[in-house]
Amino acid sequence: xxxxxxxxxxxxxxxxxxxxxxxxxxxxxxxxxxxxxxxxxxxxxxxxxxxxxxxxxxxxxxxxxxxxxxxxxxxxxxxxxxxxxxxxxxxxxxxxxxxxxxxxxxxxxxxxxxxxxxxxxxxxxxxxxxxxxxxxxxxxxxxxxxxxxxxxxxxxxxxxxxxxxxxxxxxxxxxxxxxxxxxxxxxxxxxxxxxxxxxxxxxxxxxxxxxxxxxxxxxxxxxxxxxxxxxxxxxxxxxxxxxxxxxxxxxxxxxxxxxxxxxxxxxxxxxxxxxxxxxxxxxxxxxxxxxxxxxxxxxxxxxxxxxxxxxxxxxxxxxxxxxxxxxxxxxxxxxxxxxxxxxxxxxxxxxxxxxxxxxxxxxxxxxxxxxxxxxxxxxxxxxxxxxxxxxxxxxxxxxxxxxxxxxxxxxxxxxxxxxxxxxxxxxxxxxxxxxxxxxxxxxxxxxxxxxxxxxxxxxxxxxxxxxxxxxxxxxxxxxxxxx
Numbered sequence: 001x002x003x004x005x006x007x008x009x010x011x012x013x014x015x016x017x018x019x020x021x022x023x024x025x026x027x028x029x030x031x032x033x034x035x036x037x038x039x040x041x042x043x044x045x046x047x048x049x050x051x052x053x054x055x056x057x058x059x060x061x062x063x064x065x066x067x068x069x070x071x072x073x074x075x076x077x078x079x080x081x082x083x084x085x086x087x088x089x090x091x092x093x094x095x096x097x098x099x100x101x102x103x104x105x106x107x108x109x110x111x112x113x114x115x116x117x118x119x120x121x122x123x124x125x126x127x128x129x130x131x132x133x134x135x136x137x138x139x140x141x142x143x144x145x146x147x148x149x150x151x152x153x154x155x156x157x158x159x160x161x162x163x164x165x166x167x168x169x170x171x172x173x174x175x176x177x178x179x180x181x182x183x184x185x186x187x188x189x190x191x192x193x194x195x196x197x198x199x200x201x202x203x204x205x206x207x208x209x210x211x212x213x214x215x216x217x218x219x220x221x222x223x224x225x226x227x228x229x230x231x232x233x234x235x236x237x238x239x240x241x242x243x244x245x246x247x248x249x250x251x252x253x254x255x256x257x258x259x260x261x262x263x264x265x266x267x268x269x270x271x272x273x274x275x276x277x278x279x280x281x282x283x284x285x286x287x288x289x290x291x292x293x294x295x296x297x298x299x300x301x302x303x304x305x306x307x308x309x310x311x312x313x314x315x316x317x318x319x320x321x322x323x324x325x326x327x328x329x330x331x332x333x334x335x336x337x338x339x340x341x342x343x344x345x346x347x348x349x350x351x352x353x354x355x356x357x358x359x360x361x362x363x364x365x366x367x368x369x370x371x372x373x374x375x376x377x378x379x380x381x382x383x384x385x386x387x388x389x390x391x392x393x394x395x396x397x398x399x400x401x402x403x404x405x406x407x408x409x410x411x412x413x414x415x416x417x418x419x420x421x422x423x424x425x426x427x428x429x430x431x432x433x434x435x436x437x438x439x440x441x442x443x444x445x446x447x448x449x450x451x452x453x454x455x456x457x458x459x460x461x462x463x464x465x466x467x468x469x470x471x472x473x474x475x476x477x478x479x480x481x482x483x
Contacts (some may be wrong), residue, residue: 007064008309010071012221013054014119018048021112028105033289036103038318040094040473042088043108050115051338062124067187070125073479078122078258078289081335084385086115088342089453093243096349102148110147110245114140118255125260126186127176137255144244145236157239159197164222168236172219178212179267188266195270196302210274217278220263224256226312227289237305242359245301246345249308250338256263257315257334264319265327265480272322279320284415286313291423301359303346303426304344307385311337317416318400321407325481329399332476336392336465340384343377350374350451364430368438373452378434378458384462386427387420392465399473 008015023047026071028039033395064069076276090109097103120133143166147156180186182205183194183271198205237245268275277369290310297303311333318330351358351367358364384393397420401413465472 009057009059010062010064010123011069012057013050014116014123016053017046017050017116017119019201020049021109021116024112025109025214029157032105034103035098036094038109039105039108039196043090045113046112047083047087047090047115049243051080053095053192054083055081063189065125067189068126068129069123070121070188073121074258074261075119077331077335077475077479078254081117081338082115082118082122082251082254085338085342086247088346088421088454088458089243089247089251092246092342092346092349092451095451096243096352097241098445099352100241107144107147107243110140110144110312111316114247117252118251118258121255121262122258124188126188127179127191127267128186130262131169131173131176134255134259135169137252138169141165141248141252144247145240148241150356151239151241153239154241155450157236160237161232167194168219168222168229171215175212175215175217175219178208178215182208182212185436188262190268195268199270209271213268213271213274214278215281216263216268217275220242220256220260221282223259224312224315225309226255226316227309228286230286230309233309234302234305234315237301237308237366238299238359240322242301242345242348242357246342249304249345250341253308253334253341256340257331260315260319261327264322269322276320276322279316280409280412283313283316283320284412286310286421287416291419291426292424294426294471296308297426298361299347299359300361300364300430303361304341307423308341310419311385313419314400314416315399317412321403321409323403323407324477325406326400326403328473328476329396329403331479332399332469333396335397335472335476336384336462339458339465340381340393340462341464343381343455344385346455346458347374347378347381348453350455361433362435363429365437367434369439372373373456375434377455379431380459380462382427382430384466386424388424389465390463392462392469395466395469395473420423 024039024042031038058076071358097107114137117133117136119131119134124133142158142162145161145466148154183191185191185194197211198209225233226263240248264275286309290306290313294303294306303377314332315330318326318333348358349365367378369405380391384391387393387397401416404413
């Protein structure tokens with residue numbers, strides 16, 4: 001199979017990232033240093049170059065490499081969001097990891113290779129490239145979760161994640177193989193046409209298609225962290241170093257929505273009446289499990305894990321609608337959730353210090369007295385996650401509910417609102433601890449000016465996007481305008 005050099009232009013962002021990730025490896029090998037200045041700087045340069053190349057190499061919708069790679073508005077928006085998320089993870093994580101003796105080149109290189117997998121998923125034009133991107137990301141995440149080899153909790157989390165992740169990947173691959181067996185192709189556009197042909201002919205393969213959809217839904221639900229396939233999430237969030245949890249809970253969630261949208265909006269759209277009830281059950285279960293169990297948590301990272309499960313329920317609500325409005329609402333929700341999540345995990349890292357992990361709720365007592373600015377950031381983050389106006393979380397939830405009601409699923413919208421009210425309790429509990437409880441640890445906060453600046457900027461972004469959500473929402477709508 002021959003490819004022209006013109007086909008390399010849409011793939012330039014991935015090529016740039018791969019080359020720069022290899023450069024980071026070499027820089028860390030020959031000029032390591034205790035502070036990893038060279039490695040950190042080169043990693044940030046890699047992300048900046050990748051973002052620039054992504055913008056300037058974009059030439060509209062293209063399908064290259066025999067249909068295995070596609071460049072479109074969705075891939076561009078997701079790639080830029082992923083690159084920015086990883087850059088913020090590096091900014092927050094550098095000081096946190098340095099204090100713990102974990103600031104190694106492996107963190108940066110594994111994160112960059114994981115980003116490469118995310119970008120491949122975002123531009124997947126076939127189920128083969130989708131799966132290859134997913135495995136590239138997953139292998140990086142398995143290593144990152146077990147990054148702290150001295151920690152028993154980290155090693156245990158890595159083993160759990162590897163076993164369950166491999167099982168979920170196998171389930172998804174089995175679903176893909178069934179779909180390939182029925183349609184005879186792995187290209188998304190061709191597979192969609194073949195599925196339509198099978199449905200219109202009322203052939204004998206309709207049951208097989210249904211079986212393939214079931215396996216695909218289960219595999220995607222695990223990667224998304226939706227209930228009842230959420231059992232890995234709290235342990236991995238708690239056991240991983242917080243810098244890795246930040247990467248796992250924000251950047252990789254953008255890859256998960258890319259996987260879901262490529263799978264359901266592209267390939268399985270003709271089978272919407274088969275996967276819609278399944279996503280409905282997953283969404284309601286996620287809202288119930290996430291919001292109810294989060295109330296009982298005393299560990300902030302575990303609370304954020306169950307919170308993430310409930311948020312994935314909202315994302316699935318937008319997807320199950322099966323319209324352009326629903327898909328754009330889910331994309332908007334996931335991007336804004338990633339922005340809010342970055343600030344939440346950033347707070348934990350900035351409050352932590354050598355020999356102390358600020359991951360319990362009691363560690364946030366009286367924070368507003370110690371630092372009014374950080375207390376304000378906590379307020380904005382918790383309000384956004386709870387869906388309180390004028391933060392961006394309110395408009396994200398509103399967009400999803402509006403799309404759901406428009407398609408006649410009013411009862412699901414009511415369920416979502418009820419569970420959101422329940423969920424508001426544990427978010428407001430954090431606000432109460434920060435502003436109304438007495439300080440238990442009066443020691444000064446130890447963090448660099450750049451980390452505090454990024455955190456405040458992150459928090460303000462949550463507010464500004466809430467006050468002016470129109471532009472981002474317009475971009476998400478344009479991505480799915482064809483639908």
